[in-house]
Amino acid sequence: MTSVTQTDNAAATPSRRERLREELTAEIKRVARVQLAEKGAGGISWRGIAREVGMSPAALYTYFESLDDLYTALITDSFNSLSTWVEASIDVFADGPVGDRLTAGIAGYREWSLRHAEEFRLIFQNVIPGYEAPENSQTVAANLKSSAQFLALVVEGWATGELTEPSPGPFVDPSGMNEKFGMELTSDQMRVSLASWSTFHGAVQLEVNDHIDSDWVDNDRLFTAVVDQLSFMCGCGSADPGVHDRVRTMLEERWPGRPRRTSQ
Amino acid sequence: MTSVTQTDNAAATPSRRERLREELTAEIKRVARVQLAEKGAGGISWRGIAREVGMSPAALYTYFESLDDLYTALITDSFNSLSTWVEASIDVFADGPVGDRLTAGIAGYREWSLRHAEEFRLIFQNVIPGYEAPENSQTVAANLKSSAQFLALVVEGWATGELTEPSPGPFVDPSGMNEKFGMELTSDQMRVSLASWSTFHGAVQLEVNDHIDSDWVDNDRLFTAVVDQLSFMCGCGSADPGVHDRVRTMLEERWPGRPRRTSQ
DNA sequence: CGATAAACTGAACAGTGTTCAGAAAGCAAG
DNA sequence: CTTGCTTTCTGAACACTGTTCAGTTTATCG
Structure with missing residues (x-):
């Protein structure tokens, strides 16, 4: 050749x-x-x-080559956009304790979701009837990336002792996940990781879909409360209360223009 | 109906x-x-x-009178179907402690969602672009009903002392919610209630949308672990470990035929 | 029975994603 | 330049979609 x-x-x-x-x-x-x-x-x-x-x-x-193909491109872009926001948020506290970085990452996760509600639905809510992500595509890689960011943080926290080791609970086989992410989590670590993800993702999901009526509830306060509970459970105490605000102002400076959906 | x-x-x-x-x-x-x-x-x-x-x-x-009108009917029916399942699940432990009834209700919530994935999306994930639920309709009433079931349980638990009073946290104004539900929750109670709902709803949402790959994870175990954490946090300890199974077999007897979506 | 209101039909309109033959344009080589 | 090949693009067509409307059928009640 x-x-x-x-x-x-x-x-x-x-x-x-x-x-x-x-x-x-x-x-x-x-x-x-x-x-x-x-x-x-x-x-x-x-x-x-x-x-x-x-x-x-x-x-x-x-x-x-089809609408589905366009969807795939949009989904990949959205996952990448999300993980960019999360990364930028974590970087605000690059030299801070793991707890602050986790809180910042979660705050970024939420901010991205509130500002990209339809993209959030696109990637997390299976909105397109017949659509299935192609195997071994960029899509799944982009998906894993945003999860890996959080996993890396908790692993670091457990290693340095900044996060307390999770208390033993029902066994969940971590081998599949470890293989996928190239990690060595214990059953309890995996369980707590996934449960924590469920928790803050669930809060975001409810908010994005307007199930927590902003007429009754101050969603900012509720969300920080949820995250506080989470970090308390992980043993890193309550993070710097200004983390959410600092992350938000950074994101608004860096990606201006798109309005948040809360209190709309 | x-x-x-x-x-x-x-x-x-x-x-x-x-x-x-x-x-x-x-x-x-x-x-x-x-x-x-x-x-x-x-x-x-x-x-x-x-x-x-x-x-x-x-x-x-x-x-x-239009497709939207049909959607409204379907949404109302789905909310009612969900709350019927939750109620039936709670009733399995009608004379049991609040903790068991809560666990049972949550298990029913999950079972309904896994067996009615598209209906779950319909009512919780704003899947229809232009659609907006009509004001003061049966839809919102049906929606409130399923939330009220859980609220009634935690209120009972706090009253009898079976659930420990939530520790103080950031203030969230409960007046709007109290008005809507006809209750008298404190800020902390409301915050914990909503956070708890976020948690198990989030876990269900991730599972329904296939974000927790059943190749790596035993979703049944993970979910019970999430619920255990929740009830530990609420001070009602770990519920009877058989609650989930008893609820599931009851539901499968009463509403047979529709396959669960897990491990599919 | 006849009058009236509800139920239903078939055609039409403006839209959709997708396919396909063929025209137009870009590009490399002779 | 011309020739040949490939990519890009068009316009028409097909089988759909939700919705509207003039008429027709059908059921109910006085």
């Missing part, structure tokens, strides 16, 4: 066609995300996108 | 037309629920229903 094909040096010097292709792919996803935010996953319309970008509907099939 | 024409003399002497109307309304909802279970909320098709019941699509508008 001596011939240097177009695709080999594509990354270095993308041809005009490839550049246009990338730009249009991005533009299609942009329009789709607007429709997603406005009308939900079911409101994403192939023909609507075509109209918006000024092409015939059939031409879109050059860029995505 | 819905109490549609329980009104006035209709129940006493339903005319033939009214009887037919009720039967067809039920039949339409039945077909819609089948479509819901098979293809999700987005897969419910007006014309498909019409085909199934052997009528022209236009004729359905005699029974429901």
Whole structure:
């Protein structure tokens, strides 16, 4: 194989066609995300996108081979977006104790979800009837990434002793999960990790779907209370009470514009 | 079932037309629920229903004035179905301690959700883009009912001392919620109630949406562990370990046929 | 019976995702 | 430049969808 094909040096010097292709792919996803935010996953319309970008509907099939394929791209992007927010939030307390970083990561998780309600539904709520994520895709990798961020923190906390070792409970086989994430959790550690994820994810989920009426409840306070309970249970005490606020202002500076959904 | 024409003399002497109307309304909802279970909320098709019941699509508008109206009926029915399951589960331990009844209710909540995944999505995950529940409808009443069941239990537990009074935490104004439910919770009680709901609802939500891979995790064990943590936190200790199983066998006897979604 | 209201039909409208033959444009080699 | 090949794009078509509306059938009641 001596011939240097177009695709080999594509990354270095993308041809005009490839550049246009990338730009249009991005533009299609942009329009789709607007429709997603406005009308939900079911409101994403192939023909609507075509109209918006000024092409015939059939031409879109050059860029995505079906609506499902577009969904896959959007889901992957959303997972990556989420984990970017979480990472940025953790980094605010990069040199702080594990407890603060955990709280910050969770706060970022919530902030992203409230500002990307429809994307949250897209990735966490199986909103598309027939859709199934392709095996071994970027989708699952992006999914694991955001979980791994939290796992890394609790593992560090248990290692340094900043988090108390979970008390023994019913056995849950950790081997499958350890293999997937490349870790060595005990049964109790895995159980507590998943239970904790359930807890704060559940709180976020209820809030995103408007099940905690903001007329009765101050969701900010309730959420910090939930997280406080969680960190108390993990033995890292109550974190710096300003963590949530510092994370929020950082996120609003870095990704401005999109309104939160709470108290709306 | 819905109490549609329980009104006035209709129940006493339903005319033939009214009887037919009720039967067809039920039949339409039945077909819609089948479509819901098979293809999700987005897969419910007006014309498909019409085909199934052997009528022209236009004729359905005699029974429901739009798809949204049908959704409302389905949502109401689903909330009622859920609270029926929860109630039946609690009743298994009618004379038992509050802790057992709480555990049983939560187990029923989960079993219903796993067996009615699409209905769970319908009522808890805002799957229908433009849909908004009508004000003061049966929908919100049915929604409150299932929450009130759990609230009644914890209130009883605090009254009898079976549940330990929650430790003080950040203030959350309980007045709105108290008004809605006709109760007199303190800030701390309300906070703990909502946080607890978040926790087990979150666990159920993750399971229903396949985010806890049943290849790695024994979901039954994980869920009981979550509930155990919860009841430990509420001070009612670990409940009878057989509660989940007894509830499940009761539910399977009473509502047989529909498979659970776990380990699928 | 006849009058009236409810139930139902069939056609139509504007929309949807997807397919396909064929035209237009970009690009490399002769 | 021209030739040949590939990618990109169009326009029409197909089988759907929810909803509306003028008419027709059917049931109920005076």
